[in-house]
Amino acid sequence: xxxxAWPTTALNAIALVNEAVVVAAIVIDLLLxxxxxxxxxxxNSGIHxxxxxxxxxxxxxxxxxxxxxxxxxxGMAYTALVDRASGVTGATLxxxxxxxxxAVIVISLWSFPQFFSRQLMQSLPVLGISNAAVxxxxxxxxxxxxxxxxxxxxxxxxxxxxxxxGILLVLGGVVYYLRHIYDQGVxxxxxxxxxxxxxxxxxxxxxxAVILGLGGTLFVIISGDTPLAAIPAAYQAGIxxxxxxxxxxxxLAGALMEVSGLARRMIDMVQEWIGHWAGGLLLAEVVxxxxxxxxxxxxxxxxxxxxxxxxxPMRDRGYAPTESVAVLAAAxxxxxxxxxxxxxxxxxxxxxxxxxxxxxxxxLPAAFLAIALMIAIVVRSRHGRNPKGQPFxxxxxxxxxxxxxxxxxxxxxxxxxxxxxVASPTExxxxxxxxxxxxxxxxxxSIGFGTAWVALRDAALTAGMIxxxxxxxxxxxxxxxxxxxxxxxxxxxxxxxxxxxxxxxSMGAMIVIGFVLEGFPAILISAPILLPVAERMGIDxxxxxxxxxxxxxxxxxxxxxxxxxxxxxxxxxxxxxxTMRPSLIYNVWLVLGLIVVMLVPAITLAVPHAFGFR
Numbered sequence: 001x002x003x004x005a006w007p008t009t010a011l012n013a014i015a016l017v018n019e020a021v022v023v024a025a026i027v028i029d030l031l032l033x034x035x036x037x038x039x040x041x042x043x044n045s046g047i048h049x050x051x052x053x054x055x056x057x058x059x060x061x062x063x064x065x066x067x068x069x070x071x072x073x074x075g076m077a078y079t080a081l082v083d084r085a086s087g088v089t090g091a092t093l094x095x096x097x098x099x100x101x102x103a104v105i106v107i108s109l110w111s112f113p114q115f116f117s118r119q120l121m122q123s124l125p126v127l128g129i130s131n132a133a134v135x136x137x138x139x140x141x142x143x144x145x146x147x148x149x150x151x152x153x154x155x156x157x158x159x160x161x162x163x164x165x166g167i168l169l170v171l172g173g174v175v176y177y178l179r180h181i182y183d184q185g186v187x188x189x190x191x192x193x194x195x196x197x198x199x200x201x202x203x204x205x206x207x208x209a210v211i212l213g214l215g216g217t218l219f220v221i222i223s224g225d226t227p228l229a230a231i232p233a234a235y236q237a238g239i240x241x242x243x244x245x246x247x248x249x250x251x252l253a254g255a256l257m258e259v260s261g262l263a264r265r266m267i268d269m270v271q272e273w274i275g276h277w278a279g280g281l282l283l284a285e286v287v288x289x290x291x292x293x294x295x296x297x298x299x300x301x302x303x304x305x306x307x308x309x310x311x312x313p314m315r316d317r318g319y320a321p322t323e324s325v326a327v328l329a330a331a332x333x334x335x336x337x338x339x340x341x342x343x344x345x346x347x348x349x350x351x352x353x354x355x356x357x358x359x360x361x362x363x364l365p366a367a368f369l370a371i372a373l374m375i376a377i378v379v380r381s382r383h384g385r386n387p388k389g390q391p392f393x394x395x396x397x398x399x400x401x402x403x404x405x406x407x408x409x410x411x412x413x414x415x416x417x418x419x420x421x422v423a424s425p426t427e428x429x430x431x432x433x434x435x436x437x438x439x440x441x442x443x444x445x446s447i448g449f450g451t452a453w454v455a456l457r458d459a460a461l462t463a464g465m466i467x468x469x470x471x472x473x474x475x476x477x478x479x480x481x482x483x484x485x486x487x488x489x490x491x492x493x494x495x496x497x498x499x500x501x502x503x504x505x506s507m508g509a510m511i512v513i514g515f516v517l518e519g520f521p522a523i524l525i526s527a528p529i530l531l532p533v534a535e536r537m538g539i540d541x542x543x544x545x546x547x548x549x550x551x552x553x554x555x556x557x558x559x560x561x562x563x564x565x566x567x568x569x570x571x572x573x574x575x576x577x578x579t580m581r582p583s584l585i586y587n588v589w590l591v592l593g594l595i596v597v598m599l600v601p602a603i604t605l606a607v608p609h610a611f612g613f614r
Contacts, residue, residue: 326583
């Protein structure tokens with residue numbers, strides 16, 4: 001007993017220290033970015049070391065944060081098949097996913113010294129210290145990720161571990177053989193076997209981020225066109241954009257909204273005003289998701305916050321859990337383009353599109369989808385399918401507004417500061433986090449050390465896993481460029497010569513990619529390929545970028561495969577099989593809304609054009 005307890009105690013201590021370092025990193029980075037913004041705009045002199053220090057801190061958040069997230073939550077993954085499997089089959093699938101994680105880490109660590117030695121000879125421009133201070137955290141985080149993977153493997157029954165290890169050895173032999181015949185001049189596309197392995201890895205419940213890294217790593221090994229040192233180099237290059245610093249800050253603002261009760265006050269206000277209609281609580285759910293999506297940036301956090309608040313009133317009023325969860329998932333899909341959306345932030349970081357323009361462009365299309373969902377709810381409520389909420393009381397509804405105003409101001413501050421040219425997206429995200437702390441502590445008096453720690457930890461860890469996804473997707477994107485698949489797909493779409501046909505086909509493809517691959521990877525891989533084609537066909541890139549994110553969002557929450565759909569069912573305690581039919585109905589309305597936005601570019605472009613973005 002003591003022998004089993006000792007390693008667990010040691011790992012718990014390591015994990016706690018790791019989380020503390022990540023939380024310290026996000027706090028320092030937040031204060032530094034905020035202070036730099038104030039100094040730059042207030043005194044016309046920024047903090048010169050800010051960019052160098054932030055480069056170090058984002059490495060800590062990415063690599064240590066993702067490792068901590070993996071231990072605590074298991075990673076963002078498709079686990080439906082693993083959860084349904086039992087006995088030896090379930091154990092083998094689970095262990096296979098963990099072995100694949102370990103394999104990617106081992107190869108990455110094996111190739112790291114060569115990359116690290118080159119970084120030792122480079123220096124940060126202002127601090128003057130070696131660039132090793134930035135990239136060294138990659139090795140630390142990968143080592144921790146390996147340690148936590150071994151810990152999880154130890155919890156899987158031995159037979160499943162052994163069987164899955166045998167499968168991994170066979171896979172290694174196949175990869176070695178493919179490399180051999182590729183070197184011998186046998187003509188085949190290395191991405192074909194890579195895609196097959198990625199699909200298999202997806203079904204094992206391996207984290208999406210690692211699956212992306214696995215795809216890029218296998219391509220490097222099979223093709224031999226690039227040295228192994230390109231693997232860690234691609235990871236690091238993926239997280240060098242200063243815009244990506246906004247991810248942990250927006251995550252923090254959303255976490256503060258959740259733990260301090262700010263989100264509940266907004267949702268309570270919406271319920272008071274429209275909850276008394278037939279299907280009113282479902283309508284309130286859509287409106288609440290529209291408002292809250294503009295603050296959190298995490299669809300899981302959005303659904304968890306809104307779903308948990310709405311669950312009790314809906315149950316008390318006799319709403320079917322399947323209906324409320326179907327609406328929750330559809331509303332989350334609608335919210336993908338509501339500023340400050342992480343999907344739009346990532347799209348702006350990998351393309352030439354302005355993040356401010358994207359934020360403005362997403363407002364009306366999201367509102368249009370919200371209206372489409374509300375029409376669907378009204379139609380389905382006509383025959384008493386959905387009951388009413390509590391009777392309307394004007395005085396009570398009026399009294400619900402003041403407590404919600406400070407929370408409602410947060411997205412105004414974020415979007416207003418970007419559009420007004422006062423701050424960059426990263427700086428505005430720091431404003432949002434600081435404002436969230438001030439409002440929680442001084443206005444609502446609902447946050448203490450414990451809730452602040454939870455908000456900081458959850459934001460840092462979730463941001464770490466998202467940034468890991470960005471880092472590893474960059475490796476796969478480079479593999480696609482080297483392979484020439486991007487050029488092939490672009491040429492195929494170019495051959496259509498019909499912009500409308502291109503829009504319909506590419507949006508259909510993005511919905512499929514969204515429910516297979518998940519949102520951020522789908523954007524990271526597809527946007528650089530499809531956006532140039534859209535421009536060549538005369539389609540406004542801003543409109544196409546919004547359409548692309550909308551289509552991916554619908555795919556992520558589309559049953560029976562979409563990961564977001566299963567998250568919504570888990571949050572709302574609804575059976576997945578019975579929720580599927582109403583969810584598909586609401587998704588049909590979303591697709592119809594997408595088509596209208598596609599056919600009427602003014603819905604997307606009117607607001608950014610009004611603010612001078614072209």
